[in-house]
Amino acid sequence: MNKKMMLAPVAMVSALSLSACAENYAAEGGLAGAAAGAGIAAITGGDIATYALAGAAAGGLAGYFVDKNDRCDGYNNDRYLDDDCFGTRGYPADPRY
Incomplete structure (x- = not known):
């Protein structure tokens, strides 16, 4: 169960990177959000997979609206x-x- 939850952010980020090729920062935002979420979970003692998934979703959404070029x-x-x-x-x- 726990290993499946850890793969969810990876699957989400890979899907974002395919859909966000050259116009915005969705993939990069997803990666940064997942890292930030995992870091916050490690500091606060929360569930790392849940925080990383939430961070990846928030970062990917925020990066989608940032124009790259x-x-x-x-x-x-x-x-x-x-x-x-x-x-x-x-x-x-x-x-x-």
Whole structure:
């Protein structure tokens, strides 16, 4: 049981790295979050696997929203436009302003 729980963060991070190739920091955030969660669990005496999994999820989610290259990457697979593209040639103006 405990070994299965330790593999959950690894599986999650590998899935994030496949989906987050070059546009954001989801994989890196997941790794950093898992390490931070495991460190906090070691200090506080909590369950390391649970804290690492929660940290990986939080870090991956936070990293997903950080743009890696600050260039216009166009539309992603979900048809969302990269924030750096608004107002540039061939793309619409930013509707948020």
